[in-house]
Amino acid sequence: MADPEVRTPTGSLWRMEKAQLQTLMEKLTQQGYTIIGPRIQEGAIVYDEVHRISDLPIGWTDEQDGGSYRLKRRGDEAFFGYAVGPHSWKRFLHPPVFSLGRTRRNGQGFEWTPPADPPPRYAFLGVRACELHAIAILDRVFMGGPYVDPVYRARREALFLIAVQCTTAGGTCFCASMGTGPKAPPGADLILTELPDAFVVEIGTERGAALMAEIPCTPATEADRAAVEAHLEETARSMGRQLDTADLPALLYRNLEHPRWEEVAQRCLTCGNCTMVCPTCFCFTVEDLSDLAGTQAERVRRWDSCFTTAFTYTAGRPIRQSAKARYRQWLTHKLASWWDQFGTSGCVGCGRCITWCPVGIDLTEEVRAIRETDGALAGERR
Amino acid sequence: MARRRKPKLAVWKFASCDGCQLTLLDCEEELLTLAGEVEIAYFLEASRAVVRGPYDLSLVEGSISTPEQVDQIREIRRQSRFLVAIGACATAGGIQALRNFADVRGFLELVYARPEYIKTLEKSLPASAYVPVDFELRGCPIGKGPLLELISAFLNGRRPNIPNHSVCIECKRRGTVCVMVAQGIPCLGPVTQAGCGALCPAYRRGCYGCFGPMETPNPASLGDWLLARGMSSPDLVRLFRTFNAYAPAFREAGERYAEAANPDRSS
Numbered sequence: 001m002a003d004p005e006v007r008t009p010t011g012s013l014w015r016m017e018k019a020q021l022q023t024l025m026e027k028l029t030q031q032g033y034t035i036i037g038p039r040i041q042e043g044a045i046v047y048d049e050v051h052r053i054s055d056l057p058i059g060w061t062d063e064q065d066g067g068s069y070r071l072k073r074r075g076d077e078a079f080f081g082y083a084v085g086p087h088s089w090k091r092f093l094h095p096p097v098f099s100l101g102r103t104r105r106n107g108q109g110f111e112w113t114p115p116a117d118p119p120p121r122y123a124f125l126g127v128r129a130c131e132l133h134a135i136a137i138l139d140r141v142f143m144g145g146p147y148v149d150p151v152y153r154a155r156r157e158a159l160f161l162i163a164v165q166c167t168t169a170g171g172t173c174f175c176a177s178m179g180t181g182p183k184a185p186p187g188a189d190l191i192l193t194e195l196p197d198a199f200v201v202e203i204g205t206e207r208g209a210a211l212m213a214e215i216p217c218t219p220a221t222e223a224d225r226a227a228v229e230a231h232l233e234e235t236a237r238s239m240g241r242q243l244d245t246a247d248l249p250a251l252l253y254r255n256l257e258h259p260r261w262e263e264v265a266q267r268c269l270t271c272g273n274c275t276m277v278c279p280t281c282f283c284f285t286v287e288d289l290s291d292l293a294g295t296q297a298e299r300v301r302r303w304d305s306c307f308t309t310a311f312t313y314t315a316g317r318p319i320r321q322s323a324k325a326r327y328r329q330w331l332t333h334k335l336a337s338w339w340d341q342f343g344t345s346g347c348v349g350c351g352r353c354i355t356w357c358p359v360g361i362d363l364t365e366e367v368r369a370i371r372e373t374d375g376a377l378a379g380e381r382r
Numbered sequence: 383m384a385r386r387r388k389p390k391l392a393v394w395k396f397a398s399c400d401g402c403q404l405t406l407l408d409c410e411e412e413l414l415t416l417a418g419e420v421e422i423a424y425f426l427e428a429s430r431a432v433v434r435g436p437y438d439l440s441l442v443e444g445s446i447s448t449p450e451q452v453d454q455i456r457e458i459r460r461q462s463r464f465l466v467a468i469g470a471c472a473t474a475g476g477i478q479a480l481r482n483f484a485d486v487r488g489f490l491e492l493v494y495a496r497p498e499y500i501k502t503l504e505k506s507l508p509a510s511a512y513v514p515v516d517f518e519l520r521g522c523p524i525g526k527g528p529l530l531e532l533i534s535a536f537l538n539g540r541r542p543n544i545p546n547h548s549v550c551i552e553c554k555r556r557g558t559v560c561v562m563v564a565q566g567i568p569c570l571g572p573v574t575q576a577g578c579g580a581l582c583p584a585y586r587r588g589c590y591g592c593f594g595p596m597e598t599p600n601p602a603s604l605g606d607w608l609l610a611r612g613m614s615s616p617d618l619v620r621l622f623r624t625f626n627a628y629a630p631a632f633r634e635a636g637e638r639y640a641e642a643a644n645p646d647r648s649s
């Protein structure tokens with residue numbers, strides 16, 4: 001290990017009493033982090049600022065299905081006994097509305113004021129395996145390649161990541177199908193797994209090691225390791241949804257005229273909720289606003305969606321006019337063309353788009369329908 | 383900046399509650415700036431001083447519901463370079479368009495002692511039913527932000543940033559937890575045009591559809607989903623028949639569930 005002084009080297013496993021999570025949070029706050037974690041708001045477990053363990057949804061879980069989410073009491077006092085909720089970490093790394101700057105007339109010229117944006121220093125608490133994958137995907141989108149997004153990078157580089165591996169799978173989860181969970185991939189500073197009486201903490205990075213060195217803990221036992229593995233296996237077995245990913249991009253590409261697209265378009269509201277809740281959808285629009293007197297202007301960026309017609313407005317008309325074209329764009333981008341564009345799937349199997357679709361449209365179901373009638377053509381009677 | 387002569391602004395009222403015009407008066411701080419940028423030539427709610435036309439920008443509030451109003455809106459169109467219909471009445475016929483689903487003569491006989499004195503049209507309709515309209519600013523009432531954006535865009539010769547997508551997109555940007563999904567509250571957000579900032583869901587109520595149908599609405603899918611989850615057909619009719627009842631997409635949805643509720647007597 002780089003630093004022999006640290007008694008908690010990267011890769012090592014520790015057992016931490018649950019109450020010590022409070023100490024950990026206090027240390028992060030002392031180091032100047034704003035901690036974002038799970039808490040109950042408006043009938044759901046959302047991500048927002050948390051200050052102490054009593055802010056966490058202790059003893060609560062969620063029941064999820066297509067178009068439905070309900071909070072439920074658990075029979076125990078688990079801190080992280082729920083699946084993912086309506087929010088994703090995207091809203092903190094890639095804010096939904098962001099002013100890119102203002103300009104003011106100044107004689108013959110203009111004066112430009114960039115955003116007053118001391119980037120927040122976030123510590124994310126309770127990041128799931130699928131969400132770590134989603135953040136890695138956003139990293140490629142916003143920081144991979146020659147054009148780096150400064151708003152994203154400023155937030156991302158300051159980020160402290162505490163993962164929590166799932167011991168409960170949600171009703172719409174399918175990370176096991178996507179190879180994105182429930183075991184956390186590398187990337188987090190600390191990786192927690194919740195046992196009934198303690199957390200098992202795996203040290204992910206040197207930063208994580210330095211923090212854990214200040215928290216009372218004991219080396220994890222063989223029994224603790226076995227319990228972690230057993231939990232992960234059990235979670236993987238109880239996924240609410242499944243998606244057969246075999247040859248998926250090719251399957252979708254050869255079925256672009258499949259009648260199922262028309263069928264799902266009958267149900268789809270083109271409301272855009274699926275893209276808003278998806279932890280990897282990154283699209284935004286940029287608007288220029290001017291004041292009444294024409295002396296000041298502002299440039300604002302807002303989350304956008306391929307379900308709006310303005311999204312493909314080109315030369316006087318939107319290209320994707322039909323709901324069919326827009327649903328097909330969404331699904332094929334997530335599951336097929338993302339591979340061509342970024343080298344991975346654009347879907348991490350979190351299930352949010354299924355739960356938060358107001359009419360419960362389920363992409364795993366849509367793919368299944370196409371696979372079962374591979375090669376069917378629009379206009380054919382089935 | 384040297385601007386040409388100040389553009390002339392006129393604000394007109396037809397069958398309406400005045401709420402949309404009031405939105406302009408509500409722009410307290412911006413009102414002085416506005417008065418510096420435009421000549422307020424006709425705005426009876428604010429001033430009795432009237433400047434004759436033609437006008438550069440006419441804001442039209444209210445639905446067209448009498449024969450006299452048909453002549454008036456045509457004259458206003460002739461006198462206006464840009465004509466913008468503001469609010470649910472001027473863009474969809476308003477709440478008073480509920481009468482379009484019934485026999486207006488019946489109401490007249492019921493309400494007035496001498497119905498023969500009343501001259502009214504069969505239907506309460508938007509301005510666009512009689513004259514070409516350059517832009518429709520939705521809402522019941524319209525929002526202050528979108529109104530100022532519209533006027534700023536007009537003054538600066540650019541397209542207004544006024545989206546036609548769903549309320550849901552605003553709702554999600556705001557971070558509100560969906561009341562449909564998390565609480566089973568019926569919400570018109572997915573079929574309604576943005577503009578209010580998703581106000582009602584933020585206060586745990588479903589969207590009432592004040593801004594009318596969004597760009598590519600699918601109210602039949604939403605309605606059938608609610609029907610399958612226990613909402614009755616008469617309740618669905620009431621859901622779609624409010625301020626924008628006669629906007630085509632909501633009208634069709636209302637008719638769909640009215641038929642379901644009463645199969646032998648359509649609408």
Ligand code: SF4
Pocket residue numbers: 274277278279280334346347348349350351352353354
């Ligand atoms: S497509 Fe759906 S399931 Fe996949 S990552 Fe996005 S929200 Fe989650």
Ligand code: SF4
Pocket residue numbers: 275280281282283304305306307329330331333334
């Ligand atoms: S699915 Fe649509 S909103 Fe999401 S990243 Fe692709 S194009 Fe953008």
Ligand code: SF4
Pocket residue numbers: 267268269270271272273274275307356357358359360361
């Ligand atoms: S799939 Fe569902 S959430 Fe996505 S646009 Fe269609 S109706 Fe909205």
Ligand code: SF4
Pocket residue numbers: 273358549550551553554558559560561562563569570571572580583588589
């Ligand atoms: S609460 Fe209504 S407006 Fe908001 S996302 Fe849900 S359905 Fe859409």
